[in-house]
Amino acid sequence: MINVDKLSKTFKSVQALNALSFQAKDGEITGLLGPNGAGKTTCLRIIYGLLQADEGKAEIEGVDANVNPMGARKNLGIFPDKFGLYERLTVREQVAYFAELHGLSGSAQKEAVSQVIKKLDIEELADRRTGGFSQGQRMKVALAQALVHSPKHLILDEPSRGLDVMSTRILRDVLREQRAQGTCILFSSHVMQEVAALCDRVVVMASGKVAAEGTPEELCQMTGEEQLEDAFVKIIGTDEGIAA
């Protein structure tokens, strides 16, 4: 489980997070939905230990990401907002590198790399260097890197940006499969359809705070709306910065 407890973060005069609290449970997909600038990336970066919170804490399986970032990261697969691929490495080499970072070596590493390459159906790309890969191919490599150590938690920042329909489907299938295996999945999005299609629970964020949370159905009931899009507009008062 991921527990975000009263997280606050300020960048000079901008309060990116303002006592943000929510939980993401095992075996569920939790969507962090909010307009541009709501604080989603800031929150995810604190969870994966790249940023220090001013106040509050983010815990992964009870391990505080600020106090013990390495310990917290052991249990995390990360699909960051800007994923850089090492373009001179082949897919297999890149994924092996991430496996190594998570302590896998020898035959266990080889096996884990082969399995994740098979799972993502990128065997025909496995021995190609990633320079020049399409957006969909890059997404699969980033996902393979995130999943190679079979993490219990998976964090994705706007994972479907720039993807075509087919790649988006593959991504969704992989996330559903991970959920069925009990993985705790937290992803950020400002795309309504994506959240409605995938999430068990939605945390609606605005100005660094939770504006509402619940299942998509609960959010509709709460606001007396039939469509999540209308519920969302009612909750945060505008549809600016949100894509249908």
Ligand SMILES: Nc1ncnc2c1ncn2[C@@H]1O[C@H](COP(=O)(O)OP(=O)(O)OP(=O)(O)O)[C@@H](O)[C@H]1O
């Ligand atoms: N390193 C930084 N330095 C200064 N301001 C920052 C920094 N990172 C984030 N911010 C500010 O904090 C606020 C929240 O940004 P954040 O990137 O977390 O939002 P977001 O919800 O992920 O937005 P988007 O959907 O556009 O990615 C914004 O006003 C942003 O300009």
